Amino acid sequence: MSIRLLILDPNMPSTQLLAGERPAFPDSLWASITPPLPPFPSLEGAHDFDVAIVGGGFTGLMAALTLRLAGKRVAVLDAVEPGWGASGRNNGQVIPGFKWDPDVLRQRYGQDAGRKLALWGGDAPGLVFDTIAAHGIDCSPLRHGWIQPAYTDIAAKRIEERCRLWAELGAPAEMIPPADVAPMLGTPIFQSAWIDRRGGCINPLAYARGLARAAQLQGAGLYVRSPVASMHKKDGLWVLTCANGATATAPQVIVATAAYANDIVGGLKTSMVPVRTAQVATAPLSKKHLDTILPQRHCASDTRRLLTSFRISPDHRLVMGGAGATAGLSHDFIVRKLHKAAERMFGHLGPLDWEYAWSGYFAVTKDHMPHIHEAGDNLICALGCNGRGIAVSTAIGKLLGERLLGLPAEEMPLRPTPIQPFAFHAFRHLGVAVATQYNGMLDYMDKARSR
Structure with a gap:
């Protein structure tokens, strides 16, 4: 077994680290199979733009593309390069909706606003796949549907209700016949499952790089190795100063750094908890494995609080x-x-040879919903996709662009809210550890009650 690991150097000077990580790509599967970007420059000197965007993930890049198509002079300033953070490190599943079901959204936000928000989140995968098609992004898109299998009796009831709620809203969602669950997933461990045919999967790093190329072709400026160290208002304009002293001046600014946020916007860094999660990938699978595991090339993630996602990569891993x-x-x-987990699910097919293991941070908010914050005059921030990043962050990027183009706040499906820092944020490491143990215990108890 040969595994390539992401190596981090905690002894590197903090000025060169981003949330403790080196500014270099992890040795991930996606990095190994995705063509590199063409050379982009770092920001040098002083430049003026209509909109400056901090962060080159899905949100920032989609915002740049939206604004540039409307004729705005746009700059994207990334501390490393587009797709370096969570956008280029995830499992690649394009999942409809949020962590919360439509009924919960209606309870929290009101009937009309909650329904509008649910529909917007549910339609987000369509935006991803439409964007890929419109700009010819080569990221191995497959829209065969997303499956959520249930591990316990309790979870089985939960997904049946979830499926019903989405079907009532017109989603192409249905419960999978019990006899078809194991053959569709390639594992016998799940009791039931539902499928949402709006979902699918992509190579996420290739999608991020494709968005960057699309924005550049439309005339957006993309600047790599350009971490923004500070930001202030001068003569009615925002002045963003990079670590090398270069400046970008613009009347409007978007900050889309998510879990890798620094202190340029007061309170933003402490309004979420950066949580590290990992991905692993095997060597190319045998024909037996490929014919059995997700044979119709759906993607899947289960219902457990400490969930497991699984899919087959474009190169058959x-x-x-x-x-x-x-x-x-x-x-x-x-x-x-x-x-x-892989051994438990697929051990009956024979041993798996693991080749890759990598990880990264994603942003978790208090209410497990994405947040948009208008933190100052023409300064807008967004973060907190809470593990639903590809579809939701793409939709948020478009929404941020539309907001700066004049969309009224009351017409936004996800409306701006004040920044609210976490209490005791300094103790987040302990909090995440406790939450992980607690959620694992709840998953175990659910399984025990299902026996």
């Missing part, structure tokens, strides 16, 4: 993600959990 979380840099514990 099993890619699994999740299975735990930590607030630190090490992912060894999560990788071991993923390997055990």
